[in-house]
Amino acid sequence: MDPLRLLTRSTKFAKKGSSSGTQIHTPSSGPALNPQLFDHANEAQGAQRKRKRGSETVTTGLDFFGGGASAKERSAEQKEQHDDDEKAGELHQHMAQAPVALSADECKQILGRHKVKVTLFQRGSDEPVKKKKKDQKKTAPQTSGRQDQATVLYPEPVSHFDNLGPRYRISKALLRNIKDNGYTTTTEVQLGALPLLLGSRADVLTQGAVKTDEEASVLDVDLLSIAPTGSGKTLAFMIPLIHALVLSRRSQTISGPQAIILAPTKELASQIANEGRKLALNTAIRITNVRKGMHIDSDQSSDQDASSKDVPPVKADILVSTPAALRNAIGDVRTSSRALSQIRFLVLDEADVLLDPLFRDQTLAVWNALSNPDLRLGFWSATMGSSIEELVKATIKSRAEKLSGIGPSPVQIAPFVRLVVGLKDSAVPNVDHRLIYAATEQGKLMALRQLLHPTSTGLDKQPVVRAPFLIFTQTIERAVALHSELLYDIPAEAGGISRISVLHSDLSDTARDHVMTRFRKGEVWILITTDLLSRGVDFRGINAVVNYDAPTSAAAYVHRVGRTGRAGREGGVALTYYTDDDVSSIKTVANIIVASQKQRGEAGGTTNIQQWLLDALPTPSKRDKQQLKKRGIETRRSASGKDTKTGKPKARISTKSGYIRKMENNRKGAVAASQNPQESGDASDSGESFGGFEE
Numbered sequence: 001m002d003p004l005r006l007l008t009r010s011t012k013f014a015k016k017g018s019s020s021g022t023q024i025h026t027p028s029s030g031p032a033l034n035p036q037l038f039d040h041a042n043e044a045q046g047a048q049r050k051r052k053r054g055s056e057t058v059t060t061g062l063d064f065f066g067g068g069a070s071a072k073e074r075s076a077e078q079k080e081q082h083d084d085d086e087k088a089g090e091l092h093q094h095m096a097q098a099p100v101a102l103s104a105d106e107c108k109q110i111l112g113r114h115k116v117k118v119t120l121f122q123r124g125s126d127e128p129v130k131k132k133k134k135d136q137k138k139t140a141p142q143t144s145g146r147q148d149q150a151t152v153l154y155p156e157p158v159s160h161f162d163n164l165g166p167r168y169r170i171s172k173a174l175l176r177n178i179k180d181n182g183y184t185t186t187t188e189v190q191l192g193a194l195p196l197l198l199g200s201r202a203d204v205l206t207q208g209a210v211k212t213d214e215e216a217s218v219l220d221v222d223l224l225s226i227a228p229t230g231s232g233k234t235l236a237f238m239i240p241l242i243h244a245l246v247l248s249r250r251s252q253t254i255s256g257p258q259a260i261i262l263a264p265t266k267e268l269a270s271q272i273a274n275e276g277r278k279l280a281l282n283t284a285i286r287i288t289n290v291r292k293g294m295h296i297d298s299d300q301s302s303d304q305d306a307s308s309k310d311v312p313p314v315k316a317d318i319l320v321s322t323p324a325a326l327r328n329a330i331g332d333v334r335t336s337s338r339a340l341s342q343i344r345f346l347v348l349d350e351a352d353v354l355l356d357p358l359f360r361d362q363t364l365a366v367w368n369a370l371s372n373p374d375l376r377l378g379f380w381s382a383t384m385g386s387s388i389e390e391l392v393k394a395t396i397k398s399r400a401e402k403l404s405g406i407g408p409s410p411v412q413i414a415p416f417v418r419l420v421v422g423l424k425d426s427a428v429p430n431v432d433h434r435l436i437y438a439a440t441e442q443g444k445l446m447a448l449r450q451l452l453h454p455t456s457t458g459l460d461k462q463p464v465v466r467a468p469f470l471i472f473t474q475t476i477e478r479a480v481a482l483h484s485e486l487l488y489d490i491p492a493e494a495g496g497i498s499r500i501s502v503l504h505s506d507l508s509d510t511a512r513d514h515v516m517t518r519f520r521k522g523e524v525w526i527l528i529t530t531d532l533l534s535r536g537v538d539f540r541g542i543n544a545v546v547n548y549d550a551p552t553s554a555a556a557y558v559h560r561v562g563r564t565g566r567a568g569r570e571g572g573v574a575l576t577y578y579t580d581d582d583v584s585s586i587k588t589v590a591n592i593i594v595a596s597q598k599q600r601g602e603a604g605g606t607t608n609i610q611q612w613l614l615d616a617l618p619t620p621s622k623r624d625k626q627q628l629k630k631r632g633i634e635t636r637r638s639a640s641g642k643d644t645k646t647g648k649p650k651a652r653i654s655t656k657s658g659y660i661r662k663m664e665n666n667r668k669g670a671v672a673a674s675q676n677p678q679e680s681g682d683a684s685d686s687g688e689s690f691g692g693f694e695e
């Protein structure tokens, strides 16, 4: 049974495999064919297929269950892909087997084609940059206002995971886990970050010289990495972490955690821990997601915290946590001082939000409690304002000064390296971005209903999107209200109210876990949420993101829509509705869309935001932007704002009462069942149900 058919209640859908609908890949229709976003090397060799976009993504017949194309069509497509991959793989294969290091020029070319830019920052007199090349003249060195010397580096890219073994003596178990999880080609961020984090400091400063000495210290730079959503940042920091801990286990016995990974939400922390455990299988490295009631203290002889003795301390090498959960687990910093002084690595995933005022105090409290003078740092996100970068550098400096003041010898600041993939702070280019004017709140609701029950295709510029998808609202209240408004929109035959759910931070941890599990399994098709789920969470098969309420900042847009089109997958759609209330601020989103489409344009696409619209939209002031980020659209915050046309409160999302909608829905269902008895029945009984997202 086709879920779209059920959702639309239509009886006129083309049969599967018929030629009336254009079959295209959607993010849920299979594995990522090429996880890279900017693989222009292959294009140059004529091996890169043009990315398909535009009108094709708005046609019907999207193949949610991956069964739409005939076997013949599929095998032709697979052959074409196979041929392409073979050609594309030549370079990778060469590099995997390359017995000698690539020349600086080759490194530069590969990094350039993949839009990877690596910059080393050093304080003028502290430590001079060791090597300068003639070909760096154009870009480096540059001097910033803070007198940091910036030099562009060209580390030798790792374009295939097979390269890691011979180059860095990665443990066999770790290599096997990478392979068993299906990772072969690296993504851009992995290609650039792995050599920086797996090589020694000397490697980095001498720009990619190969070092195979097992004793070489790894993770010896502080790295700030900005790479698109879904580009595999988790792997890029997790592999070097596990490798570093495997190495240190070989040489010394340390009990207690040595690394901390912070993430802004429980959902993301739990996902990172899961991904990490898959990679750490059989390496003896333990990864723990910090939860309520856990405590971290290797110093059990301490009398200062009697209560902590009741609960055994967490046994882990890597802790993954939200800042708040970690603060609770640490408890009194004095009693945990031994455990904390052992921490050698701190990774902030979604660093910009962790250092944003909302989380800043909690994050800095954890960072400042880590007293190891050799603490190495990693900052990762798809967006990073320059103020955040400055805050990071200032905190590194002030912490070093503080530790130097109390420690036996001065603390050396490690080289600070920034890695940027693609256009900084831009949205993924492999997604079809749509900005739709809906005039009023009522207009948005009608547009969303039409999305759920399309009566025509493409006439109103609304693409047809397939479940599963996410819908974002500005507030928890609005998420709850929209959920109750749409609850009866899914007919009972399609699973009814069980197919739509809501997730927000007012729910209990158990309820949040439950909703996440059901969505991942494919039991829930439409998930309404707030920005809680906008960061980091990886559902591989999401076909679309609907911004029911426009995001309140450029970064929020980038992260929300980044839930689709993960790992280079094609076919994702991002819809943003805007009303008269958004007109004064929506240009921020429009600009992001244009920039992202321009990136794609380089591969043959066009932008679907008209220049006249961009010109007509007012540019919000810096103050307006700050206000919007802080408070969102005022009229959506409370029920006080009234819609000028309908006179109804704007914050309320409702047309009819739930009872009336339920009755109507039952009536429609009964009529449909009497007209076409074989059509009724639970979708799960039909033998054709959504198999869930890949874990």
Ligand SMILES: Nc1ncnc2c1ncn2[C@@H]1O[C@H](COP(=O)(O)OP(=O)(O)OP(=O)(O)O)[C@@H](O)[C@H]1O
Pocket: 032, 035, 182, 183, 184, 185, 186, 187, 190, 227, 228, 229, 230, 231, 232, 233, 234, 235, 381, 382, 535, 536, 537, 538, 540, 562, 566, 567
């Ligand atoms: N080299 C690779 N080949 C194929 N798939 C990959 C590769 N690296 C990562 N992935 C997959 O890409 C998806 C996105 O990875 P990940 O969650 O690490 O992205 P991210 O960059 O952290 O995104 P976000 O900015 O949204 O947090 C995951 O499903 C992951 O398994």
